[in-house]
Structures are given as C-alpha cells and as structure tokens.
Amino acid sequence: MISKKTKYGLKALTYIARQEGNMVPIAQIAEKEHIPHKFLESILLLLRKSGFLGSKKGKGGGYYLLKEASEIYMTDVMRILEGPIAPVACVSLNYYEKCEDCDDETTCSLNKLMIQVRDANLNVFRNTTLENLK
Amino acid sequence: MISKKTKYGLKALTYIARQEGNMVPIAQIAEKEHIPHKFLESILLLLRKSGFLGSKKGKGGGYYLLKEASEIYMTDVMRILEGPIAPVACVSLNYYEKCEDCDDETTCSLNKLMIQVRDANLNVFRNTTLENLK
DNA sequence: GCATAATCCTACTTATCCGATAGGGAATAT
DNA sequence: ATATTCCCTATCGGATAAGTAGGATTATGC
Numbered sequence: 608m609i610s611k612k613t614k615y616g617l618k619a620l621t622y623i624a625r626q627e628g629n630m631v632p633i634a635q636i637a638e639k640e641h642i643p644h645k646f647l648e649s650i651l652l653l654l655r656k657s658g659f660l661g662s663k664k665g666k667g668g669g670y671y672l673l674k675e676a677s678e679i680y681m682t683d684v685m686r687i688l689e690g691p692i693a694p695v696a697c698v699s700l701n702y703y704e705k706c707e708d709c710d711d712e713t714t715c716s717l718n719k720l721m722i723q724v725r726d727a728n729l730n731v732f733r734n735t736t737l738e739n740l741k
Numbered sequence: 742m743i744s745k746k747t748k749y750g751l752k753a754l755t756y757i758a759r760q761e762g763n764m765v766p767i768a769q770i771a772e773k774e775h776i777p778h779k780f781l782e783s784i785l786l787l788l789r790k791s792g793f794l795g796s797k798k799g800k801g802g803g804y805y806l807l808k809e810a811s812e813i814y815m816t817d818v819m820r821i822l823e824g825p826i827a828p829v830a831c832v833s834l835n836y837y838e839k840c841e842d843c844d845d846e847t848t849c850s851l852n853k854l855m856i857q858v859r860d861a862n863l864n865v866f867r868n869t870t871l872e873n874l875k
Numbered sequence: 876g877c878a879t880a881a882t883c884c885t886a887c888t889t890a891t892c893c894g895a896t897a898g899g900g901a902a903t904a905t
Numbered sequence: 906a907t908a909t910t911c912c913c914t915a916t917c918g919g920a921t922a923a924g925t926a927g928g929a930t931t932a933t934g935c
Contacts, residue, residue: 608824608825608827608828608829608830609828609829610892610893610894611893611894611895612893612894614829614842614851615842617850617851617854618842618850618851621850621851632909632910632911633910633911634910640842641841641842641843642842643894643895643896644896645895645896645897646894646895646896648911648912649895649913651911652911652912652913655911655912662910662911662912663902663903663910663911664901664902664903664904664909664910664911664912665902665903665904665905665908665909665910665911666903666904666905666908666909666910667903667904667905667909667910668902668903668904668909668910668911669910669911670911681854690742691742693742694742694743695742695743695748696742707775708748708749708752708774708775708776709775716751716752716755716874716875717748717751717752717755717874719873719874720751720815720865720869720873720874723865723869724862724865727861727862727864727865728858728861728862730861731854731857731858731861735854735857739853739854740850740851740853740854741850744921744922744923745922745923745924746922746923764881766880766881766882767881767882768880768881777923777924777925779924779925779926780923780924780925782882782883783884783924785882786882786883786884789882789883796881796882796883797881797882797931797932798880798881798882798883798930798931798932799879799880799881799882799930799931799932799933800879800880800881800932800933800934801880801881801932801933801934802880802881802882802931802932802933803881803882804882
C-alpha cells in the first residue's frame with residue numbers, strides 16, 4: 608500500500624498538470640483535492656527539490672511543472688515519493704542493499720519472485736507519465 | 742516494500758515445503774534461515790491459523806504443509822502476511838475501503854494507474870505457487 | 876510417571892515511521 | 906507598507922513493525 612504522501616503528491620501533480628502552465632497556489636490544490644494544507648506544502652517542497660516543480664513566491668505565485676507532463680515518468684515520481692519500486696532492497700535497481708538474512712542472494716528462494724514483482728511494477732510505471740493521469 | 746514478517750513467512754513456508762512432508766520444528770527453520778526464533782514463532786502461528794500449516798506438539802513435533810505446495814498460491818499467502826495486494830484500499834478486491842479524499846472514485850485521476858498496478862501484481866501472485874519457490 | 880521437547884498464547888517493549896501541525900522567515904506583487 | 910505566497914525547521918501523537926518474555930499446554934520416550 609502506498610503512503611498518503613505518495614497519493615497526495617500524485618494528485619497534486621495531476622492537478623497542476625491540468626492547469627496548463629498557470630501558477631497554482633498550494634491553498635487551491637489543498638482545497639480542491641481535500642489535502643491538509645501544511646502536509647501538502649511539505650510534499651510540494653520535496654517535489655520542487657527533486658526537480659519536478661518550479662515555484663514562485665508572492666501574490667499570483669504558486670507551483671508549475673518544470674517539464675511537459677508527458678516527460679514526467681511515474682518511475683521517477685514514485686521513487687521520490689514512495690521510495691524503492693522493488694518489494695525488497697536486495698533486488699532494487701536504485702536503492703540496492705544487501706540482504707542480512709541471506710547467505711547468497713542468487714540462491715535465495717524469494718529472489719525470482721521478488722524480481723518478477725519488481726519488473727511488473729516497473730513495467731507499469733515506465734509506461735505511465737503524468738500526461739496519462741490528466 | 743514488504744515487511745520482514747512477509748519475507749520470513751515466505752522463507753519459512755519454502756523451507757517447510759522442501760522437507761517433503763516431514764515435521765519441521767521452529768528452531769530448525771530459525772537457525773537455517775537466520776530468523777529470530779520468537780518472531781518466527783508468531784508468524785508460523787498465524788500461518789497455521791490461516792490454514793496453510795498444520796502442527797504437532799511435543800517431541801518430534803513441528804510444522805507441516807496442509808496442502809500440496811503447488812496448491813498454495815502467493816495471492817493467498819501475501820494477503821495474510823502482507824495484507825492488500827492493491828496499492829490503495831479503494832481498488833482492493835479483498836480489502837476494499839472507500840477513499841476519504843475522493844469525491845468520486847470513478848473519476849479519480851489515480852484510479853486507472855492503481856488498478857494497473859494491482860493487476861500487475863495479482864498477475865504475478867496468481868501464477869506463482871509455493872512449488873515455484875522450492 | 877517424569878523429563879524433555881516442542882508448540883501455544885498473551886502480553887509487553889522498543890524503535891521507527893506516518894501523518895499532520897506549529898511558527899516563523901523570506902520573497903514578491905500591488 | 907501590506908498582503909500574499911512559498912520556504913524551512915522542528916515537533917508531536919499515534920500507529921505499526923520488529924522483536925522479546927514467560928509461562929501454559931501437549932506429546933514422546935524411557
């Protein structure tokens with residue numbers, strides 16, 4: 608199950624994408640998408656620092672997409688918001704960590720299944736962009 | 742990412758399946774798979790109560806599979822150990838819950854993507870049994 | 876019958892993370 | 906100036922994850 612952070616983040620990105628380049632203030636997204644204002648603020652901050660969003664302060668300011676919606680892939684968004692796409696770190700492409708309880712990963716009984724799950728999810732996320740959510 | 746409970750549970754089931762019907766005591770699994778004994782105990786208890794395992798107390802006792810490994814589907818095991826397979830409750834087949842922040846689920850921008858993710862995972866788990874992990 | 880080996884069960888602890896909030900600071904438009 | 910908006914750090918309560926404790930219960934073999 609994905610976190611609310613991820614869910615809110617995806618909804619916010621979609622909302623912004625629909626405004627076609629206009630500045631979108633946090634308050635507007637929060638109200639329309641029923642997301643707690645301050646929580647959303649921290650999520651948009653993260654998305655800005657991660658290179659998805661630009662922002663402008665002051666009256667008339669807000670957030671906007673830095674790239675075309677069709678160039679924003681779910682693989683990248685999910686990795687920032689949710690973390691690893693793989694179900695276990697030892698088969699993660701971007702967040703690899705050695706397995707503590709395994710003597711040998713290549714002979715681990717779960718390895719194949721975990722890779723299948725990872726690839727099934729990657730396949731979905733690689734073929735979905737923000738444009739597809741609009 | 743799956744929990745350690747799930748990972749340990751799957752490893753334990755695989756280990757038991759490999760013993761071809763013999764009684765397997767907790768201590769043996771814990772040692773060979775490097776799983777904390779008491780933690781494993783609670784997991785096996787759950788798997789027994791869920792109908793996957795049988796047990797026998799006393800000397801020479803232990804756990805054994807109640808069904809053929811080829812009849813134990815990952816969909817069922819994962820739902821017990823990890824919970825919903827769907828990434829959000831509002832597209833879950835077995836753990837459905839209404840979405841709080843959505844006015845209308847059918848028009849939610851995330852709905853399609855979440856269903857795709859759910860189905861991708863279901864497809865893997867439906868086509869994998871414990872026999873495949875042996 | 877008794878020691879031993881195993882599961883059964885409830886409760887507890889401890890640490891971590893999630894979701895959310897607080898409170899001000901800094902920039903910008905009018 | 907002032908209102909508006911994002912920026913940043915810190916904090917907090919609650920839930921969940923991971924693991925532990927300790928004894929009760931049941932079965933075996935001598």
